[in-house]
Amino acid sequence: MAVVTDKKTDDLRIIYDSDDEDGGEDIGTTFTTLDIIRMLAGLIIAWCVVSRSFTNHWFYIPGQNSVKKASKVSPEIPTYWSTQELPVSFTLEQLSQYTGQGESGRILLSVKGHVFDVTEGESFYGKWGAYRKFAGTDCSNLFGYHMWDVSALGRKCNHDLSGLSEQEMSRVNSWLEYFKGKYPEVGYLEEDQ
CATH class of the missing domain: 3.10.120.10 (Cytochrome b5-like heme/steroid binding domain)
Structure with a gap:
């Protein structure tokens, strides 16, 4: 396998040596810079969905203290209870x-x-x-x-x-x-x- 960059288009081309399967022809896959950005964006979105599912935060960073350091604010008492002591x-x-x-x-x-x-x-x-x-x-x-x-x-x-x-x-x-x-x-x- 070899990774080659096309100087004109900045495309990455991955070339696999496969003497056994296609009679020695090189099979190449081309990735543009935009393809790489799309893959990274997809991974980030997948991470966000998994983070939200398990931690209730959209972007969880492992090792980060998830306890909020902000001062605790009590939830607001509904007006229904304003007449009650x-x-x-x-x-x-x-x-x-x-x-x-x-x-x-x-x-x-x-x-x-x-x-x-x-x-x-x-x-x-x-x-x-x-x-x-x-x-x-x-x-x-x-x-x-x-x-x-x-x-x-x-x-x-x-x-x-x-x-x-x-x-x-x-x-x-x-x-x-x-x-x-x-x-x-x-x-x-x-x-x-």
């Missing part, structure tokens, strides 16, 4: 009224007793959402399962964390931090009486 204390029964189906239209969920208004994520937690099971209740035990374990969606939902391993509790805590950063915290779940 926050944080609001909820029982499980009261929380069950907030599935997006009631007159308020609000969707709440609880993780480790922290109640979040996830109405903004209605496509996930609303009537037709994949995670509607979490709306109007505390499913903390299910947040302990690995994120790719879809069997968790078929399991019983409750706020009892007593049977979770250290690794599962770490996952629950990670989800709690995720919700704190994404959705406004409007209250807490009362302890069982």
